[in-house]
Amino acid sequence: MSSTAIIQLLNAACSPYRQAGRFAWHFAHGKLGRDPAFKGMLQLGLLSGDSEIKVLDIGCGQGLLSSWLLSAQAQYANGEWPGSWPAPPAIAHVHGIELMPRDVKRAQRALQAVADRASFEVGNMCTAHFPPSDAVVILDVLHYVDFSAQDDVLRKVHGCLPEDGVLLLRVGDAAGGLPFRISNWVDNVVTSIRGHKTLPTFCRTIADWQRDITALGFSVRAIPMNAGTPFANILLVCKKGAA
Numbered sequence: 001m002s003s004t005a006i007i008q009l010l011n012a013a014c015s016p017y018r019q020a021g022r023f024a025w026h027f028a029h030g031k032l033g034r035d036p037a038f039k040g041m042l043q044l045g046l047l048s049g050d051s052e053i054k055v056l057d058i059g060c061g062q063g064l065l066s067s068w069l070l071s072a073q074a075q076y077a078n079g080e081w082p083g084s085w086p087a088p089p090a091i092a093h094v095h096g097i098e099l100m101p102r103d104v105k106r107a108q109r110a111l112q113a114v115a116d117r118a119s120f121e122v123g124n125m126c127t128a129h130f131p132p133s134d135a136v137v138i139l140d141v142l143h144y145v146d147f148s149a150q151d152d153v154l155r156k157v158h159g160c161l162p163e164d165g166v167l168l169l170r171v172g173d174a175a176g177g178l179p180f181r182i183s184n185w186v187d188n189v190v191t192s193i194r195g196h197k198t199l200p201t202f203c204r205t206i207a208d209w210q211r212d213i214t215a216l217g218f219s220v221r222a223i224p225m226n227a228g229t230p231f232a233n234i235l236l237v238c239k240k241g242a243a
């Protein structure tokens with residue numbers, strides 16, 4: 001993060017987490033400040049468009065994406081926006097689904113002031129109902145369930161999106177060599193620090209992801225989303241229906 005406008009955005013998106021406790025604020029600052037996916041999706045205009053959108057964030061953790069997108073919209077409206085970036089998405093609503101009740105509580109506490117535009121529920125993506133949405137975001141979550149469950153989740157995503165709806169799916173590239181092994185190791189460490197049991201994970205190569213997601217009815221573009229990190233993370237920008 002460098003320009004003043006980006007630092008202001010980071011501070012605005014982290015600030016609500018002060019009321020959710022020190023851990024929540026530090027975690028927000030570390031994650032939003034260092035994870036290139038948050039900055040990248042705005043810089044590349046991956047969710048931007050002419051109309052207001054409803055976003056579904058699957059495996060939303062403590063709701064960082066909601067805070068990031070709503071803060072981006074507010075910063076833009078105040079004229080505090082990086083000159084070279086496209087306008088941020090106009091957010092009608094962000095809904096997060098998350099397995100861990102503690103994370104959901106933190107998200108709800110932090111974003112209570114915007115509860116009419118950011119809602120969160122405790123749920124398992126494998127069984128939860130996905131509300132109709134214009135865009136779905138799944139960052140670093142699908143690998144926790146087996147391949148057939150991943151495909152079921154993606155089918156439900158396809159079903160909740162309109163034609164031309166977008167899915168942003170970040171995954172580790174199983175063909176990514178050492179950076180992929182580092183991602184997995186860090187994922188295991190973070191999972192145990194957050195109090196979860198570490199379980200096997202299920203990863204595919206990017207070529208396999210592209211083939212399998214295309215077969216489900218999306219067009220897929222792969223964008224490296226690991227700048228400044230030692231990981232093999234790729235953001236798959238999937239558009240429903242486009243050939």
Ligand SMILES: C[S@@+](CC[C@H](N)C(=O)[O-])C[C@H]1O[C@@H](n2cnc3c(N)ncnc32)[C@H](O)[C@@H]1O
Pocket residue numbers: 031058059060061062064097098099100103123124125126138139140141144145
């Ligand atoms: C690596 S974290 C990513 C959090 C968030 N997407 C982000 O990028 O900040 C993965 C999240 O997915 C959640 N998760 C794992 N399995 C899930 C499932 N079956 N349904 C819903 N959430 C799940 C975890 O509890 C965790 O909060």
